[in-house]
Amino acid sequence: xxxxxxxxxxxxxxxxxxxxxxxxxxxxxxxxxxxxxxxxxxxxxxxxxxxxxxxxxxxxxxxxxxxxxxxxxxxxxxxxxxxxxxxxxxxxxxxxxxxxxxxxxxxxxxxxxxxxxxxxxxxxxxxxxxxxxxxxxxxxxxxxxxxxxxxxxxxxxxxxxxxxxxxxxxxxxxxxxxxxxxxxxxxxxxxxxxxxxxxxxxxxxxxxxxxxxxxxxxxxxxxxxxxxxxxxxxxxxxxxxxxxxxxxxxxxxxxxxxxxxxxxxxxxxxxxxxxxxxxxxxxxxxxxxxxxxxxxxxxxxxxxxxxxxxxxxxxxxxxxxxxxxxxxxxxxxxxxxxxxxxxxxxxxxxxxxxxxxxxxxxxxxx
Amino acid sequence: xxxxxxxxxxxxxxxxxxxxxxxxxxxxxxxxxxxxxxxxxxxxxxxxxxxxxxxxxxxxxxxxxxxxxxxxxxxxxxxxxxxxxxxxxxxxxxxxxxxxxxxxxxxxxxxxxxxxxxxxxxxxxxxxxxxxxxxxxxxxxxxxxxxxxxxxxxxxxxxxxxxxxxxxxxxxxxxxxxxxxxxxxxxxxxxxxxxxxxxxxxxxxxxxxxxxxxxxxxxxxxxxxxxxxxxxxxxxxxxxxxxxxxxxxxxxxxxxxxxxxxxxxxxxxxxxxxxxxxxxxxxxxxxxxxxxxxxxxxxxxxxxxxxxxxxxxxxxxxxxxxxxxxxxxxxxxxxxxxxxxxxxxxxxxxxxxxxxxxxxxxxxxx
Numbered sequence: 001x002x003x004x005x006x007x008x009x010x011x012x013x014x015x016x017x018x019x020x021x022x023x024x025x026x027x028x029x030x031x032x033x034x035x036x037x038x039x040x041x042x043x044x045x046x047x048x049x050x051x052x053x054x055x056x057x058x059x060x061x062x063x064x065x066x067x068x069x070x071x072x073x074x075x076x077x078x079x080x081x082x083x084x085x086x087x088x089x090x091x092x093x094x095x096x097x098x099x100x101x102x103x104x105x106x107x108x109x110x111x112x113x114x115x116x117x118x119x120x121x122x123x124x125x126x127x128x129x130x131x132x133x134x135x136x137x138x139x140x141x142x143x144x145x146x147x148x149x150x151x152x153x154x155x156x157x158x159x160x161x162x163x164x165x166x167x168x169x170x171x172x173x174x175x176x177x178x179x180x181x182x183x184x185x186x187x188x189x190x191x192x193x194x195x196x197x198x199x200x201x202x203x204x205x206x207x208x209x210x211x212x213x214x215x216x217x218x219x220x221x222x223x224x225x226x227x228x229x230x231x232x233x234x235x236x237x238x239x240x241x242x243x244x245x246x247x248x249x250x251x252x253x254x255x256x257x258x259x260x261x262x263x264x265x266x267x268x269x270x271x272x273x274x275x276x277x278x279x280x281x282x283x284x285x286x287x288x289x290x291x292x293x294x295x296x297x298x299x300x301x302x303x304x305x306x307x308x309x310x311x312x313x314x315x316x317x318x319x320x321x322x323x324x325x326x327x328x329x330x331x332x333x334x335x336x337x338x339x340x341x342x343x344x345x346x347x348x349x350x351x352x353x354x355x356x357x358x359x360x361x362x363x364x365x366x
Numbered sequence: 367x368x369x370x371x372x373x374x375x376x377x378x379x380x381x382x383x384x385x386x387x388x389x390x391x392x393x394x395x396x397x398x399x400x401x402x403x404x405x406x407x408x409x410x411x412x413x414x415x416x417x418x419x420x421x422x423x424x425x426x427x428x429x430x431x432x433x434x435x436x437x438x439x440x441x442x443x444x445x446x447x448x449x450x451x452x453x454x455x456x457x458x459x460x461x462x463x464x465x466x467x468x469x470x471x472x473x474x475x476x477x478x479x480x481x482x483x484x485x486x487x488x489x490x491x492x493x494x495x496x497x498x499x500x501x502x503x504x505x506x507x508x509x510x511x512x513x514x515x516x517x518x519x520x521x522x523x524x525x526x527x528x529x530x531x532x533x534x535x536x537x538x539x540x541x542x543x544x545x546x547x548x549x550x551x552x553x554x555x556x557x558x559x560x561x562x563x564x565x566x567x568x569x570x571x572x573x574x575x576x577x578x579x580x581x582x583x584x585x586x587x588x589x590x591x592x593x594x595x596x597x598x599x600x601x602x603x604x605x606x607x608x609x610x611x612x613x614x615x616x617x618x619x620x621x622x623x624x625x626x627x628x629x630x631x632x633x634x635x636x637x638x639x640x641x642x643x644x645x646x647x648x649x650x651x652x653x654x655x656x657x658x659x660x661x662x663x664x665x666x667x668x669x670x671x672x673x674x675x676x677x678x679x680x681x682x683x684x685x686x687x688x689x690x691x692x693x694x695x696x697x698x699x700x701x702x703x704x705x706x707x708x709x710x711x712x713x714x715x716x717x718x719x720x721x722x723x724x725x726x727x728x729x730x731x732x
Binding site: 015034112 | 514520
């Protein structure tokens, strides 16, 4: 069997990204509304991971995000083992929302759940309480209130037996100087914050890999746990890192939440830089298992999965050690992964120890 | 064939409402987070249609809402007639979000789209541009900016060929005196604002009715249009009414967006009042068609559909005519539908001309 790719697993980002661009074009016609509210839209905010609006004394932030297909794995593990992983699924849903929000320096203040089922009976299942409790625990960890939600039953749209999880967050940046804007410079340090596992990205490919394994999700991975259990480790929430960085006035030149597009996301900023990664850490065992079992080649793996890095920030080289200390004091493992380099007009991610290079044309988000 | 009900059409609100209550209980554990943000949660806001947070000089509002199954009808009409109704679908999606937001007096400032497909190819279909353009047009009408969104492809979760539409809004109340709180009093006038048709509610039952008609969505209704076309009339957006009421300092004692639960929603406020409706207007022809074709009895129809009323506000009897004038100047048809009556501890909606009564136990939202 040849190597598996995310596209061969049925996820094609081309039409998704095309529709995103179409929406951004239509959305541009709505900006005139802001004037009557006394608000302005900061230049360049379109295409960032969170939308923000400027008020006289703060920024308001808004994110809508979805969990993806991860809970299909929780459904299957429930069937196989009788164990509910829906508390972790609730955490994952909040994590994927708030980790986007904080990339602009906003702290989440309110998070809402969107939970659509095909059959309302889902909501009477025992796992529904786990979902609610996990969602609430994650809100507490993110310092946000759970401020509402929507729970429709959508017959003939959502497959019976599952649930589509998404949600939104309102955030705020105050004082305004806490906003993270693109201030990347030649020589900046790339600080990588460890992930706990796959988080919420690449799960369609993981599901495809499970289908091809004789023991499926019950296959043991290198740490002795089952594939399914490891996939369902709860995502990390990086809010405490940003809160701590703001408290010590650590200047962050940019921040990236590593989700879709894997490490290609490191070049999310609009400017033209080469992101040269020189220091890799062994990722959690789940990733080697995925590479081996797919098989997924390294180039595809780093273009799809977070490979042990859930969040990245960029700081001046002089601030690198202070940033690591900030992350560790906030409870995250972090290291200097490499350097931002100005190389004319080139834009690329280079993973030197693996000989991998992703040029700008492999990431088309704007 | 016996009369059809929303429950027999496959929508059972009991488990949905049970899960909502479970979520509200878990959400209550997150409120402590607000203190570190210098925010407070107003008493009694849980269970209202929009969540709000109090800042020193304003309220921030947050709503997450979904369209439901209405676009399945647009999909079928596209197949039958070749005509795209996805511009209206985009308007409906925004309408259902912002009409909830304004019930607390918040004006929408940012709206985000959540659009989940089963197959990414949907996003390359011609109707996707109509959806984006309709969504943008509705944001402009609501005075809000389209501030982002999420467009996942969820294989094995969403049925291929359709799209699940939802979204969120951030709103603001400023000055704080514009907040609509429950100030209902004996003798208040019930002001009903006309709808354009079914809006986004009761569509599962409408789809079931179409299945039982020999000509389905192509069946002519009384105004000579097809059933499908009439169902797909775009929802009205009531933001301009609230903006105008605020501009003339019209005291609104409560506001209700008539969605799920039909006219039972008129008793949404927490207090114990009887809402006595005495003046009905003939609803748009689509409703008589639904009643006749289901058949749907009047009691079920008014408990499910908006029956020609999309939004309601309550004002002192002395302000009733001023409120009607306000609505008309903002472009809405409106009339005094009845009176709020304090009758001991009783809570009910009475539709006198039809002899219908809904007691408090028919609406369990809190």
